[in-house]
Amino acid sequence: MSFLIEDKLSVFLIMTVLIGGGAAFMAGRSLALKWRPIWMPVLYMIPMGLGLRFLHFSLFNGNLASLHYWLTDTAVLIAGALAGYQMTRASQMVTQYPWLYDRAGPFGWKQKG
Numbered sequence: 001m002s003f004l005i006e007d008k009l010s011v012f013l014i015m016t017v018l019i020g021g022g023a024a025f026m027a028g029r030s031l032a033l034k035w036r037p038i039w040m041p042v043l044y045m046i047p048m049g050l051g052l053r054f055l056h057f058s059l060f061n062g063n064l065a066s067l068h069y070w071l072t073d074t075a076v077l078i079a080g081a082l083a084g085y086q087m088t089r090a091s092q093m094v095t096q097y098p099w100l101y102d103r104a105g106p107f108g109w110k111q112k113g
Contacts (some may be wrong), residue, residue, distance in 0.1 A: 028082060
């Protein structure tokens, strides 16, 4: 099965970006809803990157001990987690403090006045 090779872009996009990134986004969202500090999503994505590397290894015969692929997977997960975290935090700030803040894009808020 030549389509089940780790170096394929389709495997990276489906496993790492779609599945892993979606899970990371939801994890970041969950941490923001609990008002956790911003370093926690970054810390939580390190073991999740190891788990994603194991899925690449077990499903697609990937290299389990590849530092390059693990760093790439973990960077994508951290980006997804921080996006989910920041979008949720922006929503929280404008919802809980409407007299202080207005929405400034999907990731930010600004002071009124």
